[in-house]
Amino acid sequence: MGNSGRSAGRTAAGRFIDFKAMGPFMALVALFVLGALINDAFLSSGNLSNIFTRSAFIGIIAVGATFVITAGGIDLSVGSMAAFISGAMIVVMNTLIATLGAGVETVLLGIAVSVVLGVAAGAINGLVTTRGKIEAFIVTLGTMGIYRSLVTYMADGGTLSLDFAIRDTYRPLYYGDILGIPVPVVVFFAVAVGGYVLLNMTPFGRKCFAIGSNEQVARYSAIHVDRIKTLTYVIQGLCVSIATIIYVPRLGSASSSTGVLWELEAIAAVIIGGTMLKGGYGRIWGTVIGAIMLTTIGNILNLTDVISNYLNGAVQGLIIIVAVLLQRGDWRRKKN
Amino acid sequence: MTIKSKFLPGILGAACAVALGFAATAAQAQEKIKIGVSIPAATHGWAGGLNWHAGEAEKRLEAAYPNLDIIIVTANGATEQANDLEDLVSVQNIDALVVLPFESDPLTVPVQQVKQAGKFVTVVDRGLSLPGIEDVYVAGNNPELGRVSGEYIKGRLDGKGKIVILRGIPTVIDEERVEGFLAEIEGTDIEVLDMKHANWNRDDGFEVMQDFLSRFPQIDAVWAQDDDIALGVIEAVNQADRADEMFIVGGAGMKDIIKRVMDGDALVPIDVLYPPSMIATAMDITALKFVSNGAVEGRYILGATVVTQENASNFYFPDSPF
Numbered sequence: 062m063g064n065s066g067r068s069a070g071r072t073a074a075g076r077f078i079d080f081k082a083m084g085p086f087m088a089l090v091a092l093f094v095l096g097a098l099i100n101d102a103f104l105s106s107g108n109l110s111n112i113f114t115r116s117a118f119i120g121i122i123a124v125g126a127t128f129v130i131t132a133g134g135i136d137l138s139v140g141s142m143a144a145f146i147s148g149a150m151i152v153v154m155n156t157l158i159a160t161l162g163a164g165v166e167t168v169l170l171g172i173a174v175s176v177v178l179g180v181a182a183g184a185i186n187g188l189v190t191t192r193g194k195i196e197a198f199i200v201t202l203g204t205m206g207i208y209r210s211l212v213t214y215m216a217d218g219g220t221l222s223l224d225f226a227i228r229d230t231y232r233p234l235y236y237g238d239i240l241g242i243p244v245p246v247v248v249f250f251a252v253a254v255g256g257y258v259l260l261n262m263t264p265f266g267r268k269c270f271a272i273g274s275n276e277q278v279a280r281y282s283a284i285h286v287d288r289i290k291t292l293t294y295v296i297q298g299l300c301v302s303i304a305t306i307i308y309v310p311r312l313g314s315a316s317s318s319t320g321v322l323w324e325l326e327a328i329a330a331v332i333i334g335g336t337m338l339k340g341g342y343g344r345i346w347g348t349v350i351g352a353i354m355l356t357t358i359g360n361i362l363n364l365t366d367v368i369s370n371y372l373n374g375a376v377q378g379l380i381i382i383v384a385v386l387l388q389r390g391d392w393r394r395k396k397n
Numbered sequence: 398m399t400i401k402s403k404f405l406p407g408i409l410g411a412a413c414a415v416a417l418g419f420a421a422t423a424a425q426a427q428e429k430i431k432i433g434v435s436i437p438a439a440t441h442g443w444a445g446g447l448n449w450h451a452g453e454a455e456k457r458l459e460a461a462y463p464n465l466d467i468i469i470v471t472a473n474g475a476t477e478q479a480n481d482l483e484d485l486v487s488v489q490n491i492d493a494l495v496v497l498p499f500e501s502d503p504l505t506v507p508v509q510q511v512k513q514a515g516k517f518v519t520v521v522d523r524g525l526s527l528p529g530i531e532d533v534y535v536a537g538n539n540p541e542l543g544r545v546s547g548e549y550i551k552g553r554l555d556g557k558g559k560i561v562i563l564r565g566i567p568t569v570i571d572e573e574r575v576e577g578f579l580a581e582i583e584g585t586d587i588e589v590l591d592m593k594h595a596n597w598n599r600d601d602g603f604e605v606m607q608d609f610l611s612r613f614p615q616i617d618a619v620w621a622q623d624d625d626i627a628l629g630v631i632e633a634v635n636q637a638d639r640a641d642e643m644f645i646v647g648g649a650g651m652k653d654i655i656k657r658v659m660d661g662d663a664l665v666p667i668d669v670l671y672p673p674s675m676i677a678t679a680m681d682i683t684a685l686k687f688v689s690n691g692a693v694e695g696r697y698i699l700g701a702t703v704v705t706q707e708n709a710s711n712f713y714f715p716d717s718p719f
Contacts, residue, residue, distance in 0.1 A: 100612060107637070108611040115604060218439020218448045219718020220625075222653060236636060312599050312632055318441050318625075319600070363608035366591050371567060373594070 084388025085334050085350040092357050092380070100364040110243055112353065112360050114235075117245035118143075118304045119323060120352030123330040124256040124345060125300030128293040129197075130331050131260065131343030133273040136186060136294060137201040139301050140323035141208035146178050146305045147315035148212040151221045154231075163226040171231075171309075175302045182208070183298020187291030205324070213317040223313035235310040245307045249349075252303060257345040259296075269293060273340025330355055333384050354384065429466040430687045433485035434495045434680060435478055436521075438471040439718075441597065442625050443649055446673030446719025447497065454677035458684050465684055475503040482507045486514050493517035493686065495679050501569075502526050517686055521679045532686075534696045535679040537671045539570050541701040543577025543622075545669050546646050549703065550582070550618050553644065553666070557586040558617035561609045563595040563602055563626045574622055574648075590616065595626045602629025610637045618644055624651035624668065631664060640664050649673075650704065650712055651719055659709035668704040670712065673719055675699055 096103035122139050129136045154171040161167045186204055190197045215221060223231070237244045260266040268289045271279040280286050309315070332338055333354055334347025358380050362373050434455070439445040448471065455467040468489055472478035478499050485491045494511050498504040498520065505526040512518045512530050520531040550560060562578070565571040575592070582589075590613050595601040602621060609616065610633060619634075621627040627647030634640050644663070647654050650670045657665040678697065686693050704712050 102612045105611055108608070111604075111607045111611065115607075213439055213445075216445065217718035218445030220442050220445070220653075312603060312629060314599060314628070316442055316445075316599075317439065318598055359604065360608055363593055363605055364612050370564070370592070370594050 085347045085354070085384065088333075088384040088387055089350050089354050089357070092354060092361070096357065096361045096364065099361060099367070103361065103364055108360070108364075110246075112356050113246045113249075114243045115360075116352045116356040117249040118308055119326045119330055119355060120249050120349055121252045121300050121304040121307075122297075122323060123327040123334075123348045123352050124252050125297035126327045126331050127256065127334075127336055127343045127345055127348045128260065128269060128296045130328070130336055130338060131273050131340060132269040132290050132293045133276060133340030134190065134197040134290060134293060135201065135328070136297050137198065137324045138182070138186060138204040138208060139297065139327055140320035140325075141205045141212070142179070142182050142298065142301045142320075143305050143308065143323060144212045144315055144317065144319035144321075145208035146175050146182075146302055147309050147319055148215045148221050149178055150175050150305065150309055151223045151313075151315055152215060154227055155224045158224050158226055163224070163230055165230060167227055168231045168234075172306050175306050176299065179298040179300075179302025179305070180295055181298070182301070183295040184291065186298070187294030190294070191287035191290050209317060212315060212319070216316055218317070220314050220316040223309065225313075228310070228313050231310040231313075233310075235307055248303065248307055252300065253345055253349045256348075260343055260345055265289065265292070269343065270341060273337075273342070275341075326355055327352075329381055333381060335388055351384075354380075429464055430493075431466045431468060431489060431491040432493045432495060432680070432683055432687075433482075433489060433491035434467060434469045434676070435481050435485065436469070436471055436497045436676060437478070437499050438473045440473065442651060442719050443597075443671075443673050446651075446717055447676050449717050449719065450674040450677045451680065454680045458680060462684060462688050465687065467680070472499060475499040478504060479507040482511055486511055486516065491516060493519070493683050495519045495521060495676070495683050497521040497676060497679075498523045498525065505530070517683065519679050519683045521676055532694045533679070533682055535675055535682065535699070536697070537675055537699050538701050539573035539671070540577035542648055542669050542671055543574040543579075544581045545701045545703055546574075546620055546622070546648065547578040547581030549667055549669075550620060550646060551585055551587065554587060554617055559588050559590050559613065559615050560618045560620060561590050561606075561613065561616055562592040562620045563605055563622060563630065564592055565594070565597045565623055565626075567594060571622075578620060578622075595621070595623075595629070597623045597625050599625050599629040602626035603633050604629075606630040606633035607636070610634070610639060616643050618646070621645055621647045623647060624649045624654040627654055627665065634664065649719075652714055652717055655704060655709050655713045658704055658706055659713060661706050666705075668709075670700075670702040670704060672699065672712075674714075 102108055126136060150171045153174045154167050157167045157170055186201055189195060189200045234244055239247050260269065268284050271284060272286055272289055276286055330351035331348050333351035334344055336343040336347060358377050362368060362376060368376060434451055436447055436451055437444050439448040451469050455469060458465055459467055470481045472481050485494060494516050496508055501523050508518060508525055509530050518531045519533040519535065521535050522537060524534065564575060593605045595605045606629060619630055621630050624647040627645050630645050644666050646667060648669045648671055650668060650672050654665060654668050658668050682693050685691060
């Protein structure tokens, strides 16, 4: 599948641009040009920093989703999982303030809880999918409902708020910056680099590709399919937990409306970036660009009042489809 | 045969459960007056407050009137709520219904059927699409919420200034509020720079406000219309370090915002109530129908009370989840 076309593109890269790889990037550039034309404020450093910071949540989650999707799976539970982990972190930190005080230790323990929960939740998704031999769609649809209900239950239907005493300690993790770059962007970049190395430069990554292409063949090739697939969900869980760690200090709250539809945004970012939904091929940098694109569309719509608010969804849908069309369309090949 | 044997225990079990249920309800119905309360599940902050106040009212009313039995059911959608109504009538055999319809149109006929079964019906917040079904109607006042907010902003700005509006989810409620607001500031020199939907959501409020802040160098006031949105707006304004130049008006009566008003936060000088406790009002009125000789039928429209630093303590419920 697709593989032959891609390698052809690679070898010929010296002579013409690999449109499949460059497609998402070019779509993003086009979007930025559009944004700059619509409003001067778009290219202001404040606005650009807003865009990149905001894309960090979906982007980090989408890096995890790239692994799951590349190995032929899907995870619908990430949005609910993020809400649940946020809620659990807030509850744990609020409780710890009484004993540990509002210092760094409390925040670190909160972060540890987040990582443990994320990895555990991912492991549950992975193990039930592989050991239970149930479609990932059904398993993660189930856990999606479970996590969403759990956060609603923890919050008593309302909103869990982080104690104000600890907010100042934790706040820099979202609002702070390192050498002028907002912390979430730095984290996002680090996660993306890590994801890239793992997916493209290790045997694990190659096994993900193999399983996604053809699970049976991978099994015959002595790949521990179940283990690798489970690991992709664990990576996804870890990514959700990292995203949550930088999400919580932003508004210091979690409710049942936290993270609604993040799963679809993450999947959209992955697909816009050039990963195949049916598995077998994944591209981390594409995913990163996909996530930035999704945020940029929303940002541009907020910067103009030309388009009726009621049509925002339509514009977003259209841009997503066009972006994928640009990289998938076979119309360029005819010229060669 | 195998299919039959698989299903048979299930059917038998269900039949037993139903029979037991009937026996139990028949026994209770003779002594207690049953009031069914059907409300949306706690899927967002305001609905969470609704559920909490309904639960509190249940405890209070059942303690005050031992002959009352209150049954609260929550639904995640209009269809589920319609099923709940059927169950309340046929299984629970209620005497009265208090319902906050998920949506007006799809629930009009189901509520009408409850009425036709001879039950006392109280409708809360969202009116039905046909007149004359309910005995009691209790609601907040959406156009008034908009008008009162507009009035305050107009007064504070002396009829002149630049504002932005963050809207809710595109619905009738949102339209009514915005129309009330715009009508109130009409004819003044207040310029609405732009309106965007923030869907009664903190994250959306934060992001929309960030974009307003990078787009408009001067903003004198923000009408966030809702306290969840307002919380997101507050963070965005603080992040941009522009808290000195503007103030924010929310709405609903969330405890975090009421607390800020109470503490005299300059960024959040007032709040306008659209209280989820209206469900308790409706339950009280419905209970009175059975325990008092006073007439209760009619329409009760709650005011869109302005919460200021002076009166905030009356509206602060620290235990409520909302």
